[in-house]
Amino acid sequence: xxxxxxxxxxxxxxxxxxxxxxxxxxxxxxxxxxxxxxxxxxxxxxxxxxxxxxxxxxxxxxxxxxxxxxxxxxxxxxxxxxxxxxxxxxxxxxxxxxxxxxxxxxxxxxxxxxxxxxxxxxxxxxxxxxxxxxxxxxxxxxxxxxxxxxxxxxxxxxxxxxxxxxxxxxxxxxxxxxxxxxxxxxxxxxxxxxxxxxxxxxxxxxxxxxxxxxxxxxxxxxxxxxxxxxxx
Numbered sequence: 496x497x498x499x500x501x502x503x504x505x506x507x508x509x510x511x512x513x514x515x516x517x518x519x520x521x522x523x524x525x526x527x528x529x530x531x532x533x534x535x536x537x538x539x540x541x542x543x544x545x546x547x548x549x550x551x552x553x554x555x556x557x558x559x560x561x562x563x564x565x566x567x568x569x570x571x572x573x574x575x576x577x578x579x580x581x582x583x584x585x586x587x588x589x590x591x592x593x594x595x596x597x598x599x600x601x602x603x604x605x606x607x608x609x610x611x612x613x614x615x616x617x618x619x620x621x622x623x624x625x626x627x628x629x630x631x632x633x634x635x636x637x638x639x640x641x642x643x644x645x646x647x648x649x650x651x652x653x654x655x656x657x658x659x660x661x662x663x664x665x666x667x668x669x670x671x672x673x674x675x676x677x678x679x680x681x682x683x684x685x686x687x688x689x690x691x692x693x694x695x696x697x698x699x700x701x702x703x704x705x706x707x708x709x710x711x712x713x714x715x716x717x718x719x720x721x722x723x724x725x726x727x
Contacts, residue, residue, distance in 0.1 A: 541609040545593070545700040547619050547707050576643040577632040577718070579625050582669075584617035584650040591615055593696055594654035595663070604654070610696035616653040620669075620707060624648065627711035631719060644675040646718070655691060655699030663691040665702025667710050673721055681721050685710055 587594060591614060592606035612619060625634045628646075635643055652668035667687045673680045689705035691698035 543610045543696070544613045545610065545696075546613045547623055547704050575632055576635050576641055577628065578635045578637055578639065578641075578643050578645045579621070579628060580637045580645060580647050582617040582621045582624070582648045582650050584615070584653075588616045588650055588653050593699060595696075595699060596654050596656045598656055598658050599660075607696040607699075610700075617650055620648070620650060620653070620710075623707050624711055624714065627708075628715055628718070631715055644673060644680065647672045647674065648714075652686075653703065655696075655702065657694065661694050663694055663699065663702070665689050665691060665699055665704075665706045667703065667706040669710065671714055671717070673718065681717075683717055685713055687713065 587604075591611040593610050593612060594604060594606055597603040597605075624646075625636075628634050635641055637645070649670045649672075650667075651670070652666055654666060655663050656666045657663040665688070668685065670682065670684045672682045687706040687709040689702040689709065691702040
């Protein structure tokens with residue numbers, strides 16, 4: 496009886512067919528694509544975006560279940576028009592980086608790596624001021640053809656300042672100038688500060704939200720004390 500040459504069982508198991516090799520290759524490719532997708536999602540989650548949130552009055556109304564009044568309604572009545580120009584800021588504050596300063600470490604300044612504003616602090620503050628001042632004046636932009644007093648705000652500081660590794664505050668400093676007919680009616684510098692609850696980007700953002708509300712309120716009170724008419 497002729498003998499047939501046969502591979503040992505162990506050798507048979509170790510030599511996969513062409514179809515098995517193809518399936519293994521496809522599985523490896525699928526795994527690689529899945530891992531790449533996870534890495535992309537992790538990067539997206541790490542890039543956290545912040546804005547200035549609701550203003551203090553809006554937050555209080557929301558907590559009590561009271562709907563906020565529309566800006567057009569708040570600005571109605573006999574209130575004079577006011578042109579609120581876009582906030583002017585130096586280059587470090589004209590991008591979406593969240594700045595922090597180490598006062599205890601030679602005034603070192605840096606930006607948080609994985610946390611950013613939704614837009615530059617100058618633009619965020621412009622929207623904040625126009626919304627807040629709309630409660631006491633008919634707010635216009637600089638491009639409106641209506642003749643009205645101009646409010647120019649120059650932002651100098653908008654950052655989280657650390658006095659120690661665990662203690663920090665959100666600090667805002669700015670100068671406001673009220674002009675009419677090309678003449679300066681009044682000018683004032685403001686500095687507002689609010690403690691941060693945590694020594695990180697989230698704590699700094701919350702502190703800067705509070706400092707922004709404080710600035711908007713102080714600016715509104717200052718404007719209320721000025722003598723200016725809507726249309727010269």
